[in-house]
Amino acid sequence: MNILLIGCGNMGAAMAVGISRDYDYDLVIVDPDLQRVRQQVGASVAAELASNLSEISGRAFDLCIVAVKPNLVQATARQMAQLLTVSLTVSIAAGIDIASLRSWSSPATKIVRAMPNLAASVGQSMTVAVAEPSLSREERTTVKTILETAGRFAWLEDEAFIDPVTAVAGSGPAYVFAFAQYLAAAASSLGLEDTFAAELVRQTLIGAAGLMERTESSFPQLKAAVTSPGGTTEAGLSALESGTALADLLQACVAKAAARAAALRTEAATRA
Template identity: 35%
Template sequence: MAGKVILVGCGNMGFDMLKGWLASGAVQPADVLVIEPNETLRNRAGEQGVRTSAAPDGIAGESADLVIIAVKPQVLRDVLPAYKPLAPKAAFLSIAAGIAISTFSEILGSDTPVIRCMPNTPAAIGKGMMGIYANELVSADILAFVNTLLSASGEVVVLDDEGQIDAVTAVSGSGPAYVFHFIECLEAAAVKAGLSEKAARLLAMQTVYGAANLAKESGEEPGRLREQVTSPNGTTAAALAVLMGENRLGNLVDEAVDAARRRSIELGK
């Protein structure tokens, strides 16, 4: 289905997603209304050909299939009540981290179709990873429309339990930062090994980029790909003995993901 969309908040994530939807043809500019109080951000959105407004004045007269809430979690309770006139006819899609569907039901009404989404920053270049969970009130048509919209920004996984959103937050939501830090560490190690900073940065970034693409496109299990690179008693084996000895890296990643998951739960309370 093609639908009419109201995008509430058009900061960096909202704007990047908007550009992806329009570029893919998933939605037409005339079918999008962006509500953004910041004049600079609002004008930036308007340059994409969509309608814009500084405030939700007259929102009750709008027709919308989907209202996308892309504001910071700490202001959501202040922003959301203005959109109650659109519920339950319109479904609501939230990318506000840590805000449970029960909060939307409390403010908008228990009969409101609500979808939670956890995107990540690579969505800005169409390489994102989005996890979504929909309550039982969301129709198959709306869920398919949401999937089409989000697919313009990357891959989408549909979850069967809202509690899994916290795990998605810990793995893919926060995950890019883990990878960026690994690149930082690999670059620093390369400099320490005698390479120039320019060469070290290119080597680190391209190695991670290439390995990630190979892992996705080869169809092989990551463990199998690791084994293919690792010659007995070779250089890779020497390095992996450090990373994998006593499950060092595995334990660190487990601890990091668990810390992020627990923090996501805390922020949702």
């Protein structure tokens, strides 16, 4: 299979590393900063490198992953339509809907819109995608195979769900990192040395994530397993969950992120 990857920032590099690790596909990476690409992917990725699409003009690819910044997707898609033959395009740009991608792309190219998250860099992304109806079962399997190199994958049948998924899974790692930041600060305020407080929080969250991964217990069940009546955890949760404080805060957090995802989509459609 011939795969083209356009854009090799953090997410693009993660995709390149995963594909090269799991499959012996012919991979071409296009990015204007080839020195950064070499630093990002290292010697583990065997790929042909090009600084722009003109360098590979006239070539044909089975699948293209568009991993450029959202404001560059329109120009990139139109240049692809002029210079290349691409059977299947997978865009991982936030806020760019399938209708926009279709209007900028070659009629012969089938379109998939995907949303991974930063954990792709360690093979632990939660990636979702929605496809044009014209995709065959075999093509859907191909996309799933490629995107699973970054972690777990699920199809969405309705593009309307991309915005809430973005608000939870796409932005979610930042919420976890913010929680870690403030938990470590709380530990330091009790006299623990900053570096040790950070280590304590980091391993606690890693351990909790491991428990969620290895058990089918629900989140409330896992919480209950840690919480003894009258104990320290119950005392801490009484502050964290005072009234509906935490639930309300997360509801507002996800709602604002989803609204921004919708706004980005509208802005992109307006630019088109």
